[in-house]
Amino acid sequence: MQKDPSCNIQKCQHRNECRPCPIKKVMAFGNPLLDTIIHTTDDTLLLKYDIPVNSQKELNYKEMNQLIAEIEGMEKTVTLGGCSQNFLRAFQWIMNNNCETVIVGSIGNDEVAEKIKVLLNADHVNSKYIVHKTQLTGRTVCIVNGSDRSIVAYVGAAAELPLEDLLAIEDLEDYIKKANYIYIEGFFLPNREESTDHILNICEEHNKIVVANICGVYLCTLCPNALVDLITRADIVIGNVYEYEALGRVMDHQSADSLADYLVKNTKNKICQYGTIVIITRGGENGKCVYGEGKILEFEVTKISDEEFKDTIGAGDAFAAGFLAGLCQNKTLIQCCTMGCYTAGSFIKQIGCKVPKFPPQPVL
Ligand SMILES: Nc1ncnc2c1ncn2[C@@H]1O[C@H](COP(=O)(O)OP(=O)(O)OP(=O)(O)O)[C@@H](O)[C@H]1O
Ligand SMILES: [Mg+2]
Numbered sequence: 182m183q184k185d186p187s188c189n190i191q192k193c194q195h196r197n198e199c200r201p202c203p204i205k206k207v208m209a210f211g212n213p214l215l216d217t218i219i220h221t222t223d224d225t226l227l228l229k230y231d232i233p234v235n236s237q238k239e240l241n242y243k244e245m246n247q248l249i250a251e252i253e254g255m256e257k258t259v260t261l262g263g264c265s266q267n268f269l270r271a272f273q274w275i276m277n278n279n280c281e282t283v284i285v286g287s288i289g290n291d292e293v294a295e296k297i298k299v300l301l302n303a304d305h306v307n308s309k310y311i312v313h314k315t316q317l318t319g320r321t322v323c324i325v326n327g328s329d330r331s332i333v334a335y336v337g338a339a340a341e342l343p344l345e346d347l348l349a350i351e352d353l354e355d356y357i358k359k360a361n362y363i364y365i366e367g368f369f370l371p372n373r374e375e376s377t378d379h380i381l382n383i384c385e386e387h388n389k390i391v392v393a394n395i396c397g398v399y400l401c402t403l404c405p406n407a408l409v410d411l412i413t414r415a416d417i418v419i420g421n422v423y424e425y426e427a428l429g430r431v432m433d434h435q436s437a438d439s440l441a442d443y444l445v446k447n448t449k450n451k452i453c454q455y456g457t458i459v460i461i462t463r464g465g466e467n468g469k470c471v472y473g474e475g476k477i478l479e480f481e482v483t484k485i486s487d488e489e490f491k492d493t494i495g496a497g498d499a500f501a502a503g504f505l506a507g508l509c510q511n512k513t514l515i516q517c518c519t520m521g522c523y524t525a526g527s528f529i530k531q532i533g534c535k536v537p538k539f540p541p542q543p544v545l
Contacts, residue, residue, distance in 0.1 A: 205280045205509045207272060208356055209364040210380060211265025212339035213286040213301075213310060214319045215293050217249070218258045218494065218533040221326055226251070230333060232324065236423075237332045237397045245335035248322055260533035261300045262321050263339070264366035264396055267495040267534040270304040271502035274536045275524045276509070283307040283356065286369075287346070289338040293318035304536050309356075311346050313338035323533065325492040328465070332494075340372045347376045357383045362505060365415070367396030367424075370407040377407065381414050388451050394501055395420030401427035416450045417458045419501045425461055437461050441471040455514065460504065460521075462497055468522075470514050480518035483526055495534025500525040516545050 224234075230248060232238050240248065261270065269282040284301075288294040288310045297318065301308055316338035324331045347353065357363060363384050370377055384391050393415035400408055401424070409432060412418045420428075425437030434440040441459040450457040459471040465485075470478040503524025507517030523544040527537045 205276070205362070206360045207269065207280065207282045207362045207364060207505070208360040209265035209269050209282070209284045209366070210369050210377070211268075211284060211286050211364075211366040212263045212319055212334075212336060212368045213266060213284070213288050213294075213297050213308070214261075214263035214321050214334065214336075214339065215297055216260050216262030216321045216323055216494065216533055217252070218260065218323045218325060218492070219252050219255050220492075221255075221324060224326070226324055227331055232331045232333055234331055235329045237334065237399060239399075240333050240335050242317070242335055242337065245320065245322070245333070248333065252322065258532045259296075260535050261297060261304070262323070262495070262534060263319070264368055264394055264498050265364060266297075266301060266306065267498035268364060268366075268394070268502050269306045270301075270534070270536050271495070271499040271524055271528060272506060273305045274527075275503050275506040275520065275541050277541065278305050280509070281307070283309060285309045285342075285347075285350065285353075287311045287313050287338050287340070287342045289313055289316050289318040291318050293320060294338075309350055309353075311342060311350070313341045316341055323492075323494050325494070328490070328493065330492050330494050334368075336368075336371075339368075342369075342373050342376050344375045344379055347379060354383055357389060358387050360389060361509070362392055363389050364392045364394070364501075364505075365411060366394045367400045367408055367411070367420075370400065370404045370411060374404070374407045374410075377411065381411070385414070390417065390451055391415040392417040392419065392501065392505065394497070395424040395428060398423050398427045401431055405431045412444065413448050415448075415457075416452055417460070417505075418444060419460045419462070419497070419504070421462045421464070421497060438469070438471075438477075441469070442475050445471050445473065445475055458514070460500075460518070462500055464493070464496075468518070470518050472514060478515050478518065480515060480522065482522050485526055485529055489530045491530055491532045493529055495528055496525045498534065499528035512545065519544055
């Protein structure tokens with residue numbers, strides 16, 4: 182039987198005895214957000230709020246309120262958002278709920294928070310949310326125009342998780358110890374460098390496999406050091422090609438490929454059969470999985486028909502979920518990528534990052 186990657190550590194004593202653990206546990210650290218999605222056919226809002234097409238930007242409370250008021254009369258869909266919430270819900274779906282997931286983050290004491298908890302519960306994800314007394318729960322507005330989706334976020338309470346609050350979470354270390362995988366989204370880093378460092382230290386102490394999602398090009402300017410620290414301490418790094426290119430500029434690499442090659446060759450990792458794994462996605466185009474001593478697998482993305490295509494909100498998060506589900510089931514890396522593409526494609530067929538009503542189909 183192939184070795185279970187998640188129960189393996191570099192100096193595993195039980196090399197020949199490992200068996201897949203029956204229930205996989207995944208713990209994520211991220212920004213709990215509620216998304217409002219609107220579909221438009223022009224650039225008016227993007228121009229007015231200076232929102233980069235197909236990218237993300239943060240707004241302050243006043244700006245977000247103004248935008249929410251502006252879209253008041255438009256047709257909209259409200260769904261859960263935030264990279265980790267999306268990832269864990271997609272993971273629950275592709276795993277047929279045969280897993281345990283929990284997210285740690287910070288919310289406000291308001292209606293948006295209540296709605297988030299109800300929706301998260303419906304998708305079988307547990308939460309350990311700290312309630313911030315003064316800041317409001319974070320939310321986003323996703324502006325979809327064909328295959329482009331531009332996202333603006335008011336992070337609010339989500340950015341407030343100082344080390345003392347993290348330490349106050351009961352059994353935090355125990356939870357981390359019991360998890361097979363720890364997922365940290367790049368959006369979790371700003372203002373929480375000390376907390377992230379603490380989480381990574383616990384992971385290192387207990388040989389936990391860390392999955393990092395780079396999440397956004399603008400983070401490479403907002404918190405470059407924290408992002409570099411995260412991706413060089415992670416075992417699996419996921420991001421789109423523009424994020425690697427932006428991070429490459431910070432780390433003196435000319436291209437996404439060169440950064441990926443550097444990461445797999447120069448970072449410590451705990452997955453003995455693959456080494457560090459770096460996934461570069463490219464929207465609807467073929468992506469790459471770099472691993473080991475610099476081996477490269479190119480994976481094909483399945484086309485989605487115009488009738489089925491809704492929007493790509495959360496596509497990268499759903500890809501990460503499918504990829505990890507493959508690893509949990511001891512699939513080969515190329516099969517993990519196929520599962521990632523299938524999961525992403527299934528979420529692209531929904532408006533916003535909504536768990537599909539149909540059950541996952543066998544794709545391998
Ligand atoms: N237009 C598309 N058609 C088919 N599949 C797509 C399309 N766009 C994205 N995907 C799927 O989603 C995966 C991730 O896409 P992408 O590179 O856009 O991630 P991302 O920019 O990180 O997205 P997110 O903002 O959700 O994190 C792709 O590898 C592919 O499997
Ligand atoms: Mg992404």
